[in-house]
Amino acid sequence: EVQLLESGGGLVQPGGSLRLSCVASGFSFSTYAMSWVRQGPGRGLEWVSGVSGSGGRRDYVDSVKGRFTISRDNSKNMLYLEMNVVRIEDTAKYFCARDIAVAGSAWLDPWGQGTLVTVSS
């Protein structure tokens, strides 16, 4: 069974740092791109960042560029999101998801259960 399990969320002060982790199982991790998607309280889904299977390509939504860093360790089936200089508006549940890309299309399946990040003083 394909599974994703996030951890590392918690309460952090504005300007602080946090590292989220996601452990994958049940599939060949290194052959899939992965993404982080967040959902603020009562809000919709927002893609945050993605990384290719090799880790060589990384993309970010404009609002986190220069503050967040996505990475992966294929030897450990781990995906990470390093969050620096966090802002109140980064408060959200953060999901990791597997990217499936075929013939010019891509979708996310499955998703983890999410980890909650609260930015507050």
Next chain:
Amino acid sequence: SYDLTQPPSVSVSPGQTASITCSGDKLGDKYASWYQQKPGQSPVLVIYQDNKRPSGIPERFSGSNSGNTATLTISGTQAMDEADYYCHTWDSSTRCVFGTGTKVTVL
């Protein structure tokens, strides 16, 4: 940036058909996927590549995509289908984009 717009809410009676639209510039030139999210749960893929259903998703879920609009149709809607639904697309320039989300209420 690329935007996908959905109606905030759709109401449907049990057994009837619910249609959820997703509008974006030339969306029909891209592929659309759809996710169902029930309260307190993670999103679940229900449609990918415009009209394909993943294993385990009921046949009452179907999708289409043409022009500027993708549509998710739920035929014979059941109470268990009450949830938020998000459309999604991806391309090489805009990367991953989600729609604004639609709350489906089964009255």
